[in-house]
Amino acid sequence: MPFAAITYDIKPGHEAELAEIFGNFRRVRSSQVRDEAGAAAGTILATAVFLRDDTLVRVIEYTGDLEAVARHMAVQPGVREVEAKLKPYLTRPRDTDTVEGFVATFKRSLLRTVAQISARDNTPNAA
Structure with a gap:
């Protein structure tokens, strides 16, 4: 299973406030991802x-x-709520008020994957 990591540039000294914002995060309604046509496109x-x-x-x-x-x-709704609550703590504004802005910001904030290793990917050899 792949991983993606996105960064947020934030003002230092607000760790408690940020931990509270994410600590009260509302989960996504569904982990099932659909594309624009409604077809299954993935899972979170x-x-x-x-x-x-x-x-x-x-x-x-x-x-x-x-x-x-x-x-x-x-x-x-939970993601939109977190993004709104993060705005005062950001050193660089994030345009996440629209789907297009969110996706562009997501792509711009994405860290390059250099390695991914999981025990789930390792199938033991038959003896």
């Missing part, structure tokens, strides 16, 4: 958020098409 399996100083990173484990995942996230 898990997310995690990491914070240190002026960097916040959200990691998403998913299946399917990453752009469809971003579009799915863009319309979820």
